[in-house]
Amino acid sequence: MLLSLRVIISGLLSLICWTSGFSQDVDISKSDNLINLFKSLGDESYEVRQKTQNLILDQGKKNKDLVLEESFNFYIKTEDPEVKYRLRSSMLEIIGGNLKPEGFIGIRMVDAPMRINNDGDVENIRAVRILSVVPNTAASKAGLRPGDQITRLDGEKFPNQGLAYVELSKYIRSKTSGENVKLSVSRGFGVNMKKMEIDIKLGERPEGLGSNRKVEAFNEWFQQNLKKTETSSDDDIKTP
Numbered sequence: 001m002l003l004s005l006r007v008i009i010s011g012l013l014s015l016i017c018w019t020s021g022f023s024q025d026v027d028i029s030k031s032d033n034l035i036n037l038f039k040s041l042g043d044e045s046y047e048v049r050q051k052t053q054n055l056i057l058d059q060g061k062k063n064k065d066l067v068l069e070e071s072f073n074f075y076i077k078t079e080d081p082e083v084k085y086r087l088r089s090s091m092l093e094i095i096g097g098n099l100k101p102e103g104f105i106g107i108r109m110v111d112a113p114m115r116i117n118n119d120g121d122v123e124n125i126r127a128v129r130i131l132s133v134v135p136n137t138a139a140s141k142a143g144l145r146p147g148d149q150i151t152r153l154d155g156e157k158f159p160n161q162g163l164a165y166v167e168l169s170k171y172i173r174s175k176t177s178g179e180n181v182k183l184s185v186s187r188g189f190g191v192n193m194k195k196m197e198i199d200i201k202l203g204e205r206p207e208g209l210g211s212n213r214k215v216e217a218f219n220e221w222f223q224q225n226l227k228k229t230e231t232s233s234d235d236d237i238k239t240p
Contacts, residue, residue: 034059034070041087042080053086060094068094072225095221096214103175103202105144106137111163112149114186126158127151127186128165138203145187152184177204 037059040052060067068091075087112129128150133139150164151157153171158164175181179202187194 034067035074038071038074038078038083038087042078042083049082049086053090056087056090057093060090061097064094064098068221072222076229091222092214092218095218099214099217101177102173102205102213103177103179103181104138104205105172105200106134106139106203107144108132108134109150109165109168111165113164114149114151125151126160126164126167128158128168138200142198142200144183144185144198144200147187149186150183151186154182155184172202173205175202177202 037052037056041049041056043049043052056067056071060071071087071091071094075084075091078084078087108131109128110131112127114125114127115123130139130144130146130148130150132146133144150168153168158167172181181200181202183198183200185196185198187196
């Protein structure tokens with residue numbers, strides 16, 4: 001009994017030592033190294049499982065594409081639920097950690113169709129009215145005010161179909177913080193209306209807004225890889 005316990009402890013210590021050295025000096029181009037690491041995710045020791053997952057995340061920062069590819073391949077093959085759970089969590093974190101920060105203006109807004117006069121020609125257009133401006137954001141720094149109406153994004157009109165404020169939000173979020181966007185803005189009404197072109201350097205979307213973005217990016221990537229796997233399987237079956 002005592003001998004068996006010593007063997008178990010010795011094996012556990014060896015595995016911990018192996019995982020401890022793995023992150024410091026490892027050639028992850030060798031798939032065997034990664035496979036051995038993945039197998040450790042199912043170890044009986046919680047400490048080893050947790051340490052192994054941290055090492056996978058660390059390796060994912062250094063060689064994202066390779067680690068993701070090998071993680072996905074092992075995920076598909078393994079039947080161990082603990083390994084599957086931890087690999088999926090690791091892949092999600094690696095993908096989420098590589099997302100570019102979304103652009104952010106810092107306004108509350110509403111859809112506000114406008115009728116404008118262009119040299120005698122009356123035109124109905126889609127526009128966004130600013131309800132309020134968040135302090136210390138790109139909008140406040142650029143001088144936007146409540147009541148301002150945004151009529152164009154980077155020189156382009158809002159589409160006639162759909163809501164202009166939805167289109168504006170999608171456009172800004174498709175940009176990266178630090179990028180510049182030009183807004184065509186109308187301020188005031190009637191003869192007092194003033195038209196301006198305002199350049200805004202986008203800020204970074206605050207943490208917590210769009211919190212599902214990481215999950216959405218992972219699900220899209222995962223489904224694409226599943227389709228590739230299914231296509232490869234079909235090709236193998238058709239091969240005579």
